Amino acid sequence: xxxxxxxNDLTGxxxxxxxxxxxxxxxxxxxxxxxxxARFYEASTxxxxxxxxxxxxxxxxxxxxxxxxxxxxxxxxxxxxxxTSPTRVLLHSTFGSLAFALLALKYTVLxxxxxxxxxxxxxxxxxxxxxxxxxxxxxxxxxxxx
Amino acid sequence: MRALRLLPLLALxxxxxxxxxxxxxxxxxxxxxxxxxxxxxxxxLEVEVGTSVSWSNTGARPHTATDRGGSFDTKPISxxxxxxxxxxxxxxxxxxxxxxxxxxxxxxxxxxxAQPSKAVRVQAVDPGFTGDKLRFDPxxxxxxxxxxxxxxxxxxxxxxxxxxxxxxxTGIVDPGPEGGRFAGKNASVTLTKPGTFGFHxxxxxxxxxGVETVTGDAxxxxxxxxxxxxxxxxxGARDFAFDPKEASVASGGKVTVxxxxxxPHTMTLDDQPLDTGNIPPGAMATxxxxxxxxxxxxxxxxxxxxxxxxxxxxxxxxxxxxEQGAAQAVAAAPVAAGGDGPGxxxxxxxxxxxxxxxxxxxxxxxxxxxxxxxxxx
Numbered sequence: 196x197x198x199x200x201x202x203n204d205l206t207g208x209x210x211x212x213x214x215x216x217x218x219x220x221x222x223x224x225x226x227x228x229x230x231x232x233a234r235f236y237e238a239s240t241x242x243x244x245x246x247x248x249x250x251x252x253x254x255x256x257x258x259x260x261x262x263x264x265x266x267x268x269x270x271x272x273x274x275x276x277x278x279t280s281p282t283r284v285l286l287h288s289t290f291g292s293l294a295f296a297l298l299a300l301k302y303t304v305l306x307x308x309x310x311x312x313x314x315x316x317x318x319x320x321x322x323x324x325x326x327x328x329x330x331x332x333x334x335x336x337x338x339x340x341x
Numbered sequence: 342m343r344a345l346r347l348l349p350l351l352a353l354x355x356x357x358x359x360x361x362x363x364x365x366x367x368x369x370x371x372x373x374x375x376x377x378x379x380x381x382x383x384x385x386l387e388v389e390v391g392t393s394v395s396w397s398n399t400g401a402r403p404h405t406a407t408d409r410g411g412s413f414d415t416k417p418i419s420x421x422x423x424x425x426x427x428x429x430x431x432x433x434x435x436x437x438x439x440x441x442x443x444x445x446x447x448x449x450x451x452x453x454x455a456q457p458s459k460a461v462r463v464q465a466v467d468p469g470f471t472g473d474k475l476r477f478d479p480x481x482x483x484x485x486x487x488x489x490x491x492x493x494x495x496x497x498x499x500x501x502x503x504x505x506x507x508x509x510x511t512g513i514v515d516p517g518p519e520g521g522r523f524a525g526k527n528a529s530v531t532l533t534k535p536g537t538f539g540f541h542x543x544x545x546x547x548x549x550x551g552v553e554t555v556t557g558d559a560x561x562x563x564x565x566x567x568x569x570x571x572x573x574x575x576x577g578a579r580d581f582a583f584d585p586k587e588a589s590v591a592s593g594g595k596v597t598v599x600x601x602x603x604x605p606h607t608m609t610l611d612d613q614p615l616d617t618g619n620i621p622p623g624a625m626a627t628x629x630x631x632x633x634x635x636x637x638x639x640x641x642x643x644x645x646x647x648x649x650x651x652x653x654x655x656x657x658x659x660x661x662x663x664e665q666g667a668a669q670a671v672a673a674a675p676v677a678a679g680g681d682g683p684g685x686x687x688x689x690x691x692x693x694x695x696x697x698x699x700x701x702x703x704x705x706x707x708x709x710x711x712x713x714x715x716x717x718x
Contacts, residue, residue, distance in 0.1 A: 203416070203417065209518075210440075211439075211440065211442075212687055215687060215691055216687065216690065216691065218691075219690065219691040219694040219695060219698075220694065222694065222695060222698040223694045223695075223697050223698040223701070224698075225698065225702065226697065226698035226699065226700070226701030226702030226703075226705070227698075227701050228705075229701065229702045229705030229706060229709075230701045230702065230704055230705040230708075231705075232705060232709075233704070233705040233706075233708035233709055236709070236712070238708040238709050238711070238712035239704065239705065239708030241704065273403070316709050320705075320706055320709060323702045323705075323706070326698075327698070327699070327702070330695060330698075334691050334695070335695075338688050338691065338692065
C-alpha cells in the first residue's frame with residue numbers, strides 16, 4: 196500500500212490535523228527539554244527537582260521528542276502539509292533540515308567528542324528555537340490560513 | 342530501557358528508508374487536468390455529461406482531487422501518476438486537494454447531454470470556506486419526473502434542500518470539518534411528482550431559495566421520499582440555548598433532551614402537542630418525534646425568547662443513487678474526505694501547546710542567559 200494512503204487511512208483522512216498536533220507536541224517537548232537542561236546545569240532552580248531527576252527526565256523526553264519529530268518528518272516527506280507557499284516551503288525545509296543537523300551534532304558531541312560538551316546548551320537552545328521556527332512555518336500558517 | 346535508547350535511532354533509520362510513494366492507478370481520459378505544486382490547471386473545466394476527467398500530477402508532491410460535496414475522492418495521486426473520475430451527473434463540482442485544502446481548489450462543470458439524466462447535482466454554497474454568498478447552485482432547474490437530486494454541501498454551514506410545500510426534503514446536510522475546510526456531506530431526494538416546486542434551506546430560508554420544475558410522470562408517482570435520518574437524536578439544553586439548534590431525526594424517532602444548564606428548561610413544540618415538561622438541571626426527558634416528515638420549531642417554555650430550535654423529521658429512506666446506475670458520477674465511493682477526526686478544538690490545542698512551549702523554553706533560555714551574565718563575576 197502507498198505510504199501516504201496508509202497514513203491517511205490510519206488518521207481517518209486527517210493526516211494534516213495529526214501533523215499539526217504532533218508538531219505542537221514536539222515544540223512543547225523541546226521547551227521542556229531546555230527547562231530541564233537549565234535545571235541540571237544548575238542555571239535554574241525550576242522545576243523544583245533534583246539535578247539527577249532532571250537529567251533522566253531530559254533524556255527520556257529527548258527520546259520522545261526525537262521520535263515524534265521523525266514521525267512528523269516522515270509524513271512531511273511523503274505527504275506535504277496544508278497551506279503552502281513557496282516561501283513557506285523553503286523556510287520549512289531549511290528549518291527542518293537544520294533541526295536534524297543540530298540533532299546529529301548533539302549526538303556527535305555526546306557520543307564522540309566529549310570536550311564539546313560545553314556547547315551542548317547552545318546546541319539545545321538552537322534546537323528549541325529551530326522547532327519554534329518549524330512550528331511558526333507550519334502550525335501557525337495552518338491556523339491563520341482559514 | 343535499552344530498547345528505549347534505540348527508539349530515536351530506529352526512527353532516524355526509518356526516515357532514511359522512506360521513498361517516494363508509488364504511482365496511483367488510472368490513466369487516459371477524454372479531458373485532462375494537470376496538477377502542479379500547488380494548483381490545478383485549468384482551475385475550471387467544462388465537460389459534457391459522461392466525460393471522464395483525468396488528473397495528472399506533474400508536481401513533485403502527492404495531491405488529491407476531492408469533491409467538496411463528498412461525492413468523489415481520488416485519494417493521493419503520486420507525482421507522475423494520474424487518477425480518473427467519470428461524471429454522469431450534470432452539475433457543478435467544487436473540488437480541492439485535501440492535502441493542501443487552502444490553496445488548491447478547482448471546478449468541474451458537467452453540462453447535461455442530449456438525453457435527460459437520471460440525477461442532477463445541486464450544490465449548497467455559503468461563505469464558510471469558498472467565500473461565496475449563501476445560495477443554491479443552480480437555483481432553478483428543470484428535470485423529468487423520477488430524477489434524483491444530489492444535494493452536496495460544499496460550504497461550511499449545515500444546509501437542507503426542502504420543498505416549500507414539504508413534498509421533499511433532504512434533511513440537514515452537514516458541512517465538512519473545520520467550517521468547510523474539508524469535504525462536506527451529501528444527500529439525495531428523488532422527485533416523482535410533476536409540477537413546479539419552490540425550495541429553500543431550512544436553516545437559511547431567506548437567503549437560500551430555488552425553483553424546481555418536474556415534468557412528465559414517473560411510475561409510482563406521489564411525493565418524493567426524504568433521505569434517511571437517525572432513529573435517535575440527543576439535544577442539549579444549556580443556559581440559554583439548545584445544542585444543536587437544528588437536529589434531524591427519523592419519523593417517529595426518539596428525541597432525548599438533556600438539561601446541561603443550571604436553570605430548568607423544556608422542549609415544547611410550537612405547533613404540536615409535544616412537550617417534555619420541566620426538566621430539572623442535570624436531568625433528561627424523551628419525546629417521540631412526529632411521524633409526518635417536516636420541520637418543527639420548538640422552544641423552551643421557560644425561556645421562550647432565548648431558546649428556540651428546529652427539529653427536522655425525515656421520512657423513509659431512499660436508495661443512494663450514487664450506488665445505482667442512475668448516477669455514476671463518481672469513481673470512488675462517496676466519502677467525506679475530511680473525515681471525522683479532530684476538528685475546531687485543534688486550533689485551541691495547538692495555540693495552548695505553543696504558549697506552554699514558549700513559556701518553558703523561554704524560562705530555560707533565560708536561565709542560561711542569566712548564568713552566562715553572572716559567570717564572569
